[in-house]
Amino acid sequence: MIFPIALSVIFSFSEWRRFSFISFGTLQHYQRIFSDPVLIKAFGNNLIYILVTIVLEGFLGLILAAIAHRLRRSMAFRAIFFAPVILPSIVIGTLWRQMYATSGGLLNAFLDLFGMAPVVWLAPPYTMFSVSMVSGWIFAGYFMTIFFASMTRIPDSIIESARIDGAGELRLFFQIEIPLIKNMIVLVALIIITGGFKGFDLFQILLRRDPLQSGIVLPTYLIRTFFENTNIGYGSALSMLLTALVLGIVGVMSYINKHVVGQVDEY
């Protein structure tokens, strides 16, 4: 693994003509990073995607976990909400592409029932929202399971005594459950944010070539630069940018986890 990474670093400083290596020692690819309008658009789309998925996967997952934690029997719900994670992205992506279809698609058929005009879901201004929806559909149940598992580790005695002291469900949620699983919340935020920069499958499957580039993100731009335009130098530079971004986020988040959030006291 270290060898191909080293190769990518070298490539990003090299000149290429299609697949043939010409010379090492150029900064042109990194200079291009700072003046590439498509890259800016891809980066912006990545940020939108991350914001929407934090709400759809993180917040929703947390709320569903809190509800499941209060139900006596939630096993079946949890099992079903979790199920999409095991399916390949191609199955989910293709299914949702059908559901988003303008004619013959499930969503527009529902809109039609209520007498609303059909929507072109996978085109601007809805592109990023539609892709994020699918991601939310896959991962809300996944993060719910993770949050639920950490909530069940809170001893019953703490929850009982809070109830006896007259704490309502909302106070229980904000003052007991959230503080006691705060490290897990930071970890899930980290997974969603870095995942938001790495996500490739759904964009490629839902949008295909995406000629308008309305849903272009860093990973799809990288693959297109590399394979469709066979620009190996710039493709490598983009992959280094992506790597630096992910490592930087991991660094910042673990700093936040250690110094701002702090560890939960033993219970």
Add this chain to the structure above:
Amino acid sequence: MNTERILQRTGRMFARAIMFAVLLVYLIPVLWMYSSSMRSNGEILLDPLGFPKSFMLDNFVTAWEMAELGRHFLISIAITSVSMSLVVVVATLAAYGFSRLDFPGRQWLFAFFLIGLILPVQSFLVGMFIMFRSFGLLNTMWSVILPTAAVSTPLAILLAKNYFDSLPHSLEESAYLEGAGTLAIFRLIILPLATPIVVTIITFTVIGVWNEFMIPFVMVQTASKRPLTTSLYVFSTKHSANYALKLAALAMIATPMFLVYLIFQGQIQKGITAGAIKS
């Protein structure tokens, strides 16, 4: 007291209502996939919400043949089983080494593997593509097996090392006194004890490799060599207008996975969430 109880009861009803609403959001797409896969394409276009009139089971036969699902299933099975075996062997051996052997640079090497946990696949994809290209490995199963195994190994090492660390040393010590070598101890004493963690590693590796899309998308361009995921991508691009056919193919891939999930549900949940909980 009474109002409190009413509040609690409405709260509980509200909570249950939310759960059922979310349940519908999960069930409807899947039910739609199954019902539409048994209808003709014309029926779907006319009325996407309708139920199948005649249960066209031919859709499945046609989709199976046209998408050559049998062949791509076999390719995926081969890739997944080889990749999974590689991960299990390499990760358990390496983890045992990290856990029990004291060699110079051990901390550094382990930290290096931990970085592998957070690196995106994209960081080595370009380099690996060029490397495979010059070795002539592109468009072979190895061009998918090696990178997918590399992606799963760091987490497998971490989980296995934590597990080995928790095993007592006394068993090994007595075997060592009887004259057993390190590898014999590993094979005869450690591995049988490590079954739970090996099952977890197998679970997330198999699901991860089976579902992998980006790596074969980049590495395999020969149609007959593609695993299930990317071959389905090409198939659905080619027949993009034939909804019935596509949905039938999807249903045939999803159904066995649902069945496996139904049987091993707890194990699978544990396996897939292992990465998030331990790291």
